[in-house]
Amino acid sequence: LKAALFDGKSGLEVGSVPKPVVDEHEVLIRTKVAGICGSDLHIFTGQWAPSGPDGPLILGHELSGVVEDVGERVEGIEAGSLVTIEPNIICGECFFCRTSERTHLCENRKVVGFSPGYGGGFAEYCKAPARNVYPVPEGLDPEAAALAEPVGCAIRGIDNSGLHSGERVVVIGAGPMGLILVQLLHVEGASEIVVADILDHRLRKAEKFGATHTVNTQTQKLEEVVNSQTHGRGADLVFDAVGDPHIVEEAIRLARRGGRVNIFGLSPEDGEARIRPYEIYWKELQITSAFTCPFTIQRAIDLLASGVLNWKELISHRFRLDEIAEAFRTAMKDPSRLKVLVRQ
Numbered sequence: 101l102k103a104a105l106f107d108g109k110s111g112l113e114v115g116s117v118p119k120p121v122v123d124e125h126e127v128l129i130r131t132k133v134a135g136i137c138g139s140d141l142h143i144f145t146g147q148w149a150p151s152g153p154d155g156p157l158i159l160g161h162e163l164s165g166v167v168e169d170v171g172e173r174v175e176g177i178e179a180g181s182l183v184t185i186e187p188n189i190i191c192g193e194c195f196f197c198r199t200s201e202r203t204h205l206c207e208n209r210k211v212v213g214f215s216p217g218y219g220g221g222f223a224e225y226c227k228a229p230a231r232n233v234y235p236v237p238e239g240l241d242p243e244a245a246a247l248a249e250p251v252g253c254a255i256r257g258i259d260n261s262g263l264h265s266g267e268r269v270v271v272i273g274a275g276p277m278g279l280i281l282v283q284l285l286h287v288e289g290a291s292e293i294v295v296a297d298i299l300d301h302r303l304r305k306a307e308k309f310g311a312t313h314t315v316n317t318q319t320q321k322l323e324e325v326v327n328s329q330t331h332g333r334g335a336d337l338v339f340d341a342v343g344d345p346h347i348v349e350e351a352i353r354l355a356r357r358g359g360r361v362n363i364f365g366l367s368p369e370d371g372e373a374r375i376r377p378y379e380i381y382w383k384e385l386q387i388t389s390a391f392t393c394p395f396t397i398q399r400a401i402d403l404l405a406s407g408v409l410n411w412k413e414l415i416s417h418r419f420r421l422d423e424i425a426e427a428f429r430t431a432m433k434d435p436s437r438l439k440v441l442v443r444q
């Protein structure tokens with residue numbers, strides 16, 4: 101079968117690999133749509149390495165497809181149905197899997213689209229354990245279904261941020277994830293949503309999705325806007341939706357006393373921020389984050405199916421699998437990019 105192979109050095113090449121073989125608990129999926137995630141780009145540019153790849157990797161953890169075959173002991177998932185996946189495969193036996201709800205911190209975690217043996221959606225076929233496979237409601241567009249994972253991550257971010265209705269929120273970064281956060285904040289009742297980015301077309305989208313103020317940080321100071329909106333007190337809640345140590349520094353400055361910061365973006369693994377512990381102490385700041393999408397995929401599917409989210413306008417480009425190199429180039433460099441999808 102055709103797959104986009106990434107060997108860590110020479111980039112992405114479309115080649116041929118054997119069709120995945122499913123065990124009795126797994127599901128074989130014929131991929132329809134797979135999205136390029138920021139984390140794919142981090143891997144592509146060598147900023148971040150998933151654990152122990154020893155062969156070429158097949159990326160693409162945000163996907164939808166049609167069930168082709170199911171293992172003998174799989175129940176409730178039928179061949180022919182449209183599904184999406186929760187890419188994080190947990191062991192169920194380690195300390196974290198047996199402790200509280202934090203199974204996603206599993207010490208033996210494997211990820212569809214990052215781990216050897218579990219190639220992702222940039223291939224004609226992929227497989228996942230049945231417990232990671234989610235059938236979607238009839239009529240849901242395969243593109244929307246492929247967005248369940250990023251939406252699930254954003255839901256985790258909002259959950260962990262402790263958002264209360266009526267709060268004044270700042271989102272730094274209006275890429276696809278920032279724009280999903282803005283939509284969720286809007287429907288969950290933030291009273292003000294200030295969105296910052298360096299690209300005007302993204303800020304226009306943010307306004308469409310519920311941003312009350314937008315700031316192009318090339319020409320305007322975010323701190324001044326936030327201060328004028330909050331009588332100089334700062335925001336209740338600030339999201340770093342960029343993934344950059346400097347943004348984390350700024351987020352801490354922008355939060356009010358008693359406020360909260362959510363480090364949502366994926367900073368480079370060795371990135372360091374300068375923070376003043378005194379500021380965190382004096383403000384009694386709460387700093388949270390959001391790692392992957394534990395227990396949020398079903399809610400993401402339901403939100404996407406409800407029509408509340410404008411997922412269509414998150415998508416800027418669509419490519420075929422043969423055009424994967426161009427798709428990655430676009431996702432990294434094209435100023436007009438938002439979510440870039442690979443369709444089959």
Ligand SMILES: [Zn+2]
Pocket residue numbers: 137138139161162249250
């Ligand atoms: Zn992702």
Ligand SMILES: [Zn+2]
Pocket residue numbers: 190191192193194195196197205206207208209
């Ligand atoms: Zn585990």
